[in-house]
Amino acid sequence: MPFRTPKLVVALLLSLLAAPVSALQLEASVKPLQLVAAALLEGISEPGLLVPPEASPHHYALKPSDMRDLARADLVVWVGPELELFLVKPLQQTDARLLQLMDGDPGASMAAEDHHEHEGGHHHEVDTHLWMDPVLMLEAAQQMRDALTEIAPEQGPALNANFERFAAALMAKDRELRQRLSPLADRGFFVFHDAYGRFVSHYGLRQLGYFTVDPGRQPGARHLSEIRGQLQEKAAVCVFSEPQFRSAVVDAVTEGTGVRHGELDPLARNITPGPDAYLQYLDALAGEFERCLKP
Ligand SMILES: [Zn+2]
CATH class of the missing domain: 3.40.50.1980 (Nitrogenase molybdenum iron protein domain)
Incomplete structure (x- = not known):
């Protein structure tokens, strides 16, 4: 579908054809965020990815195909301008709902939570690699669940079941890794x-x-x-x-x-x-x- 078709028309057409409805389209900026989204969207849809893992989000330029994916998306998940500066303008041109995980003000950001003590050494800018912290990704999954549920309330129960499963598995993995790494x-x-x-x-x-x-x-x-x-x-x-x-x-x-x-x-x-x-x-x-x- 090269052009953006009004969603109501799409919904009518799909119900007439009884085709599977690809209701929820999520685009993630970087692959670890796509992996979190894939857990939430299991059995519902497959999340897309903007920055291929062989590229770097620090230096990336969107391709025309990425622009089409953005135009089709219901929800775009990204860290924020501190990491994916290249997304700032394209995101102004999409109707998709945006979930920005790190907001501009570090004091108000989930990235600035107190469970992270800085250990001596480098105190430069805020670390934008949020996906390295499982606790932050649990919060991100919760925010994705809430945003997707508002977009498609009929998927709410499935999204929540997926979230609960992900949360339990993640906490178990976290405990295991803590033991292995200590x-x-x-x-x-x-x-x-x-x-x-x-x-x-x-x-x-x-x-x-x-x-x-x-x-x-x-x-x-x-x-x-x-x-x-x-x-x-x-x-x-x-x-x-x-x-x-x-x-x-x-x-x-x-x-x-x-x-x-x-x-x-x-x-x-x-x-x-x-x-x-x-x-x-x-x-x-x-x-x-x-x-x-x-x-
Ligand atoms: Zn980096």
Whole structure:
């Protein structure tokens, strides 16, 4: 359907044809948010995705096909202008309902909740990688459920049942991961891109620093030599890079230090959307931390 057809007409046509009604179309900006949505929409519809996981939400431009998906969407879920700046203008042109998970004022944002103590070190801007925190994603799922229920009240019971199932499974997974990761609390590591802070603080891991805040920008020479100094002092046991940025700089800095290499995927490229996909994603992150940090 290249053109936007009035919804009433669509509904009439579909009921005449007795075709399956694809009532609820959700578009997520980044894949981990799509995975949360897939749990909520299980048996109802399949959520779409705007930024492919091999791209970066820090630097992305929408394609014409993305604009069509936005025009068709009932609900668009995104973090906010601090992360997906490229969405600000396109979202002004869609009738879709918008769910912005982080609002401009950090004081009023769900991202600024007090269950996150900043552990010494970097106090720059607010960390926009909200999906690294299972508690924030539970809240996001609740907000998605409420917004979708207002759009399609007839799906309310199904959405709520899916939410309850997701919430229980997520809390169980969270407890499991906490147990698995707690023995690693004193194992220092560096990450390539500063995307994991919320996971790290939620599970009490010991991140010593990162190479870059913006994965599209190369870290400075002085910063690199500081990291190299810490690696030579054996402060860290592992350096994590990521598949989106296979960085020569990480290889150069770690060369000869004997530090292990890990790879964390912030955008869940190997995870297939489905009811348990977000749990699998958390599990995969935890598994890689375990593999690289274990004594
Ligand atoms: Zn990032």
